[in-house]
Amino acid sequence: MSTINTEHYWLPFTPNRAFKKNPKIYTKAQGMTMTLADGREILDATAGLWCTNAGHSRPEIAEAVHKQLLEMDYANPFGFAHEKAFELATRLSEEIAPAGVNRVFFTNSGSESVDTALKIARAYWRKRGQGGKTRFIARQKAYHGVNMGGVSVAGLTPNRAVFGQGLEVSHLSHTRLEENAFSRGQGEHGADKLAYELEQQIAMYDASNIAAVIIEPMAGAGGVIIPPKGYLEKVRQICNDNDILLIFDEVITAYGRLGDGSAARVTGVTPDIITTAKGLTNGAVPMGAVLVSQDVHDAFMQGPENAPEFFHGYTYSSHPVACAAALATLDIYKNEQLFQRAGEMAKPWEDGIHRLDDSEFTTDVRNWGLVGAIDFKSGPAANGIDGLTRAQSVAAKALEKGITVRAAGDTIMMSPPLIIEQSHIDQIFDALQEAINEVQ
Ligand code: PMP
Numbered sequence: 001m002s003t004i005n006t007e008h009y010w011l012p013f014t015p016n017r018a019f020k021k022n023p024k025i026y027t028k029a030q031g032m033t034m035t036l037a038d039g040r041e042i043l044d045a046t047a048g049l050w051c052t053n054a055g056h057s058r059p060e061i062a063e064a065v066h067k068q069l070l071e072m073d074y075a076n077p078f079g080f081a082h083e084k085a086f087e088l089a090t091r092l093s094e095e096i097a098p099a100g101v102n103r104v105f106f107t108n109s110g111s112e113s114v115d116t117a118l119k120i121a122r123a124y125w126r127k128r129g130q131g132g133k134t135r136f137i138a139r140q141k142a143y144h145g146v147n148m149g150g151v152s153v154a155g156l157t158p159n160r161a162v163f164g165q166g167l168e169v170s171h172l173s174h175t176r177l178e179e180n181a182f183s184r185g186q187g188e189h190g191a192d193k194l195a196y197e198l199e200q201q202i203a204m205y206d207a208s209n210i211a212a213v214i215i216e217p218m219a220g221a222g223g224v225i226i227p228p229k230g231y232l233e234k235v236r237q238i239c240n241d242n243d244i245l246l247i248f249d250e251v252i253t254a255y256g257r258l259g260d261g262s263a264a265r266v267t268g269v270t271p272d273i274i275t276t277a278k279g280l281t282n283g284a285v286p287m288g289a290v291l292v293s294q295d296v297h298d299a300f301m302q303g304p305e306n307a308p309e310f311f312h313g314y315t316y317s318s319h320p321v322a323c324a325a326a327l328a329t330l331d332i333y334k335n336e337q338l339f340q341r342a343g344e345m346a347k348p349w350e351d352g353i354h355r356l357d358d359s360e361f362t363t364d365v366r367n368w369g370l371v372g373a374i375d376f377k378s379g380p381a382a383n384g385i386d387g388l389t390r391a392q393s394v395a396a397k398a399l400e401k402g403i404t405v406r407a408a409g410d411t412i413m414m415s416p417p418l419i420i421e422q423s424h425i426d427q428i429f430d431a432l433q434e435a436i437n438e439v440q
Helices: 016-021 059-071 083-095 110-127 148-153 157-161 191-205 231-242 263-267 294-300 320-335 338-356 390-400 422-439
Strands: 026-030 033-036 041-044 101-107 135-139 169-172 210-215 245-249 273-276 288-293 362-368 371-376 406-408 411-414
Touching (some): 110 148, 110 273, 135 191, 148 157, 231 263, 288 294, 320 338, 390 422
Parallel strands (some): 135 169, 210 245
Antiparallel strands (some): 273 288, 362 371
């Protein structure tokens, strides 16, 4: 550790000054485990940042990347293509997207996928002769990445406040309702009330001004906020009735986390555009993909045949190395039936997390697929760590016990790799129970 020069690296989303006094450094990642510089092995209950769905450092992906780098390291994606891009787009249409969503635009991250989707939505209405449809409706506590479009539609105040105004956006309530606290899976209550808000906003701003509604089918970074039963269906219906596009930001929920390729497939609710990234390459190489309905895509395929239909793209769109990593990742998901496995392990995961329901300072425990969250009463804990909330103290104690979970505000979030086994589930919730007991 003493050889590390901490002067020059500016860490993202990190309190840099505090971090550099006591840097936490990873040196190795294998399967379910991360290794810290002091040699301690940590069970990764967050799949990195919701991305290493097949477990860390998979040799199949490493070999595919190595081979691709030697064969063709790069190919200009403007006006040219390579075979793997077509293959990957086809497989995403068949294995990840719901029926009818079958055109794929490649990006390098979730943030780029979101900004790409917002641009597609606006451009779509122009192509259809309704250029006044430029507004977006999003949701409080939403996280849609960090590019300017994504920050505009985001509903997390710290992420927006210091950057000023962006696009014209109005925000619906998030879907965490007290009456659904301690639900197993999607809650029973509130779909009508929440969907009615959307109708009100459309009445307020008029559908002729609104391009799209963008929501995470399950909000992740904002604190694992699960939609009540029937809510997504109602949002889809209202968008249909008012001729407004529906964008699902599935950067977290795609690639198996809820038990199928996408939340759209799990719920049977088909949006017009789906943004993805993360699990696409198992986190190994940066890549994102925007999955677009045939109808939206076809609106662009008009005008002079020799002009680009969509003036947008990145130097690294459909990067051959990223495509190779993604194809190897999809092979693993398929060969090991990991989406199905996530669906099967969701029940023991649910039983595990709800063992914590009765802790004195726990105000909600919730789960959906292989995702879970625990809310704690606000404020510092009696035996917590100075300057940290209860949730942050519990996460710090859990790390001492060999488990990494994510704490934000008063919430602990978990999203383990889909290769998780019962023994890992026991280990995670035993450690959390102990950590909670110690803190309170
Ligand atoms: N959208 C959602 C729903 C996300 O969870 C994230 C990342 N956590 C993003 C977009 C942004 O992805 P990236 O960090 O790859 O830009």
